[in-house]
Amino acid sequence: MSVKDLQRRDLARIWHPCSQMKDYEAHPPFVVDRGEGVWLYDVEGRRCLDAVSSWWVNLFGHNNDRLNGALRRQAEKLAHCIFSDFSHGPAIELAERIVTLAPPGLERVFFADNGSAAVEVALKMSFQYHRLRGDAGRKTFLSFSDGYHGETLGALAVGGLGLYGAVFSPLMMETLKVPSPDCFRCPYGRKREACDVPCFEAMERCLAERGRESCAVIVEPLLQGAAGMKVYPPAYLAKLRRACDEAGAHLIADEIAVGMGRSGTFFACEQAAVTPDFLLVSKGITGGYLPLSLVVTTEEVYRAFYGDYNEGRAFLHSHSYTGNALACAVACETLNLFDEGILEVNRVRGAFIEEAVRSRFEGHRHVGEIRRLGMVTAVELVEGPGGKAFDRSCRVGHSVYRRALERGVLLRPLGDVLYFMPPYVISDEEVLFMAGRAGEALEATL
Ligand SMILES: *Cc1c(COP(=O)(O)O)cnc(C)c1O
Numbered sequence: 263m264s265v266k267d268l269q270r271r272d273l274a275r276i277w278h279p280c281s282q283m284k285d286y287e288a289h290p291p292f293v294v295d296r297g298e299g300v301w302l303y304d305v306e307g308r309r310c311l312d313a314v315s316s317w318w319v320n321l322f323g324h325n326n327d328r329l330n331g332a333l334r335r336q337a338e339k340l341a342h343c344i345f346s347d348f349s350h351g352p353a354i355e356l357a358e359r360i361v362t363l364a365p366p367g368l369e370r371v372f373f374a375d376n377g378s379a380a381v382e383v384a385l386k387m388s389f390q391y392h393r394l395r396g397d398a399g400r401k402t403f404l405s406f407s408d409g410y411h412g413e414t415l416g417a418l419a420v421g422g423l424g425l426y427g428a429v430f431s432p433l434m435m436e437t438l439k440v441p442s443p444d445c446f447r448c449p450y451g452r453k454r455e456a457c458d459v460p461c462f463e464a465m466e467r468c469l470a471e472r473g474r475e476s477c478a479v480i481v482e483p484l485l486q487g488a489a490g491m492k493v494y495p496p497a498y499l500a501k502l503r504r505a506c507d508e509a510g511a512h513l514i515a516d517e518i519a520v521g522m523g524r525s526g527t528f529f530a531c532e533q534a535a536v537t538p539d540f541l542l543v544s545k546g547i548t549g550g551y552l553p554l555s556l557v558v559t560t561e562e563v564y565r566a567f568y569g570d571y572n573e574g575r576a577f578l579h580s581h582s583y584t585g586n587a588l589a590c591a592v593a594c595e596t597l598n599l600f601d602e603g604i605l606e607v608n609r610v611r612g613a614f615i616e617e618a619v620r621s622r623f624e625g626h627r628h629v630g631e632i633r634r635l636g637m638v639t640a641v642e643l644v645e646g647p648g649g650k651a652f653d654r655s656c657r658v659g660h661s662v663y664r665r666a667l668e669r670g671v672l673l674r675p676l677g678d679v680l681y682f683m684p685p686y687v688i689s690d691e692e693v694l695f696m697a698g699r700a701g702e703a704l705e706a707t708l
Contacts (some may be wrong), residue, residue: 263305263677264305265293265304265305265306265308266308268305269290269291269293272291272293273287273290273291277512278291279368283517285552286532289672292308292310292667292672293305294456295352295446296324296325297312297323297324297325298323298325298673299323299324299325299685299687299692300312300313300323300324300325300684300685300687300688300692301324302324302672303613309670310667310670310671310672311670311671311672311684311692311695311696311699312324312672312684312685313671313672313673313682313683313684313696313700314449314672314673314674314681314683314684315423315546315550315683315684316522316550317545317674317686318487318519318524318545318546318683319545319549319550320546320549320550320684320685321359321463321522321523321546321549321596321599321685321686322437322549322550322596322599322686322687323685323687324550324685325335325467325685326549327599328595329548329549329551329592329595329596329599331595332591332592332594332595333551333552333588333591333592336352336587336588336591336592337588339587339653340587341528341586341587341588342583342586342587342588343587345373345580345584345585346580349585350585350587352590352591352592352593352594353373353585353587355590355594356371356556356590356594356597357371357556357592358594359597360543360556360558361558363597364529364540364541364558365529365531365532365536365537365541367537367560368537368541368557368558368559368560369560369561369564369682370558370559370560370561370563370564371556371557372387372556372557372558372559373554373555373556373557373585374552374554374555374556374557374575374581374584374586375554375555375581375583375584375586375589376412376544376553376554376555376614377411377412377518377542377544377545377555378411378412378414379414379555379581380418380501380518380542380543380544380555380557381412381414381416381480381514381516381518381542382414382416382417382579383418383557384478384514384540384542384557384559385403385416385420385477385478385480385514386416386577386579387389387540387557387559387563387567387577387689388403388477388478388512388514388539388540388563389477390403390567390577391455391477391512391563391566391567392477394566394567394575397510399474399475400474400475400476400477400508400511401475401477402435402436402437402438402472402475402476402477403419403420403437403438403476403477403478403479403480404437404438404439404440404468404469404472404476404478404479404480404511405420405421405422405423405437405438405439405467405479405481406422406439406440406442406481406482406486406489407439407440407441407442407487408422408423408485408492409421409422409423409442409480409481409482409489409516410422410423410426410482410486410487410489411477411480411482411516411518412487412518413426415430415433415708417433418430418433418434419434419435419436420436420437420446420480422439423488423489426488433471436638437470438472438476440464440465440468441461441464441602442486442489442491442492442494443459443461443462443492443494443495443498445457445492445493445494445495446492446630446631446633446642446649447649448461449461449555450488452482454494454495454633455660456495457495457497458497459494459495459497459501461496461498462498462501462502462505463638465479465502465505466499466501466505469505469506469508469509469511470509473505473506473508473509473510473511474509474510476509476511477511477512478506478511478512478513478514478540479502479506479511479512479513479514479677480514480516481499481502481513481514481515481516481529482516482517482519482520483499483515483516483517483520483525483529483534483536484496484499484520484525484533484534484635485519485520485524485525485528485530485635485638487519487520487537487676488676489676490640490642490676490677490679490683491633491638491676491679491683493633493634493635493640494556496533496534496543497534498534499531499533499534499536500534500535501534502536503534503536503537503538506539511634512538512539512540512563513536513538513539513540514538514539514540514542515529515530515531515536515540515542516541516542517529517531517539517541517543518543518544518545518555519545519600520635521541521542521543521545521546521547522543522545522546522547522596523528523546523600523604523605523608523636523637523686524546524635524636524637524638524683525635525636525637525638526605526608526609526612526635526636526637527605527636528600529541529548529603530635537560538669539563540557540558540559540563541557541558541559542555542556542557542558543556543558544557546596547593547596548592548593548596549592549593549595549596549599550588550590550685551589552588553583553586554586554589554590554593558648564644587667604653604686607686608636608637608686611637611686611688611693612634612636612639614640614685614690614693615634615637615639615682615688615693616634618634618693618696618697618698619632619639619641619682619697619700620632621697622698622700622701623641623697623701623704626704626708628643628644628645628704628708629641629642629643629644630642630649631649637683637684638681638683639681639682639683639684640679640680640681640682641679641680641681642678642679643658643659643662643678643679643680643704644678651678652678654677655684658678658707658708659675659676659677659678659679659680659688660675661707662675662680662683662700662703662704662707663675663703665677665702665703665706665707666699666700666703668703669702669703670695670699671695671696671699671700671703673700673703680700680704681698682696682697682700684696
């Protein structure tokens with residue numbers, strides 16, 4: 263079967279995510295036959311470097327021997343079983359280990375099967391917690407006006423990106439929105455590295471005025487992914503924790519993208535020494551192999567739901583594939599891979615990626631900012647000085663994407679923000695290839 267045949271059959275039947283399918287007529291999909299490390303190959307041997315870790319999920323490369331082994335061993339015992347009244351070793355081990363890795367005070371683990379589902383679980387748990395405590399006035403949630411928490415209706419309602427949510431707004435619950443920190447175009451003229459976050463005043467005001475109606479504040483700690491890899495200082499999170507406590511609202515840390523070492527520490531909250539009431543983990547938890555998510559919460563939240571059956575306190579939420587055994591076994595092996603000093607190695611690797619990207623992009627007249635948090639380096643393209651953005655209809659980022667793909671690098675820019683978020687196993691040589699080809703793609707575009 264040739265690549266062309268596969269593409270034709272794909273387009274005859276498949277509706278791809280987050281895509282205008284008409285675009286596929288000029289640019290049919292890259293049909294992957296196999297993966298190896300940071301590379302994806304088609305049946306004819308063409309390859310591209312997965313610089314976005316296949317939508318931020320892959321940590322230790324495609325076709326990883328260790329993860330393959332864990333998957334194979336578990337498949338020979340049990341793939342999946344019901345998770346109510348039943349349990350299994352991989353889930354028990356995973357829950358124990360994630361609690362030891364999470365910020366202190368997070369002790370109870372609820373399982374789901376994707377990031378959006380974890381967000382829904384946290385929103386529902388927080389809401390029901392307040393009801394159980396007799397605080398029925400809390401009915402809304404507070405979040406950033408350009409936050410991203412997934413694409414089911416509840417997750418969209420606490421998200422702020424019109425691209426994904428605007429059309430569905432009549433279906434959504436009303437929530438409160440606060441402008442997020444914007445360090446590149448800082449209205450206060452501060453520098454990210456030395457900042458006392460005066461921008462927190464918007465959040466502070468909203469929590470003071472509406473905090474008592476709010477169940478929780480949900481944020482992506484330190485790095486707002488889909489908003490364009492926007493990085494903000496830990497001081498903001500520390501202030502947010504205190505303000506939530508004063509308002510009696512929960513803090514939900516959505517670490518679905520930034521957890522599992524992406525931020526440089528295992529969880530981003532560590533950098534602010536903050537314990538949220540809910541920590542959401544997904545994406546990298548299985549090294550990019552299988553869908554799984556975890557909601558890690560406090561003993562206090564758990565206890566509020568605890569009681570006799572007839573009291574009606576239980577959290578009645580489930581998904582068919584909750585606690586999938588294959589996914590849990592691969593997640594445990596993913597944690598084993600971290601035991602080999604990967605965060606220390608990544609400190610050097612992250613700095614090397616930034617240096618390689620700077621050497622290709624810095625000084626270009628359309629590069630507004632190059633920023634990095636841990637293993638994520640982003641390049642924000644601008645039309646001109648002062649951070650003036652391109653008109654969206656120019657699809658500049660999309661043009662760079664097309665040209666980079668022709669050169670063997672898979673980027674997936676967020677608007678006009680190019681970013682490099684490769685699997686942790688990328689070699690120095692591959693980093694130079696990635697940054698070099700992406701730089702050529704930018705030159706060819708602008
Ligand atoms: C990807 C993502 C989600 C949604 O996860 P899905 O598995 O795609 O539903 C939620 N929050 C953040 C921060 C994400 O990056």
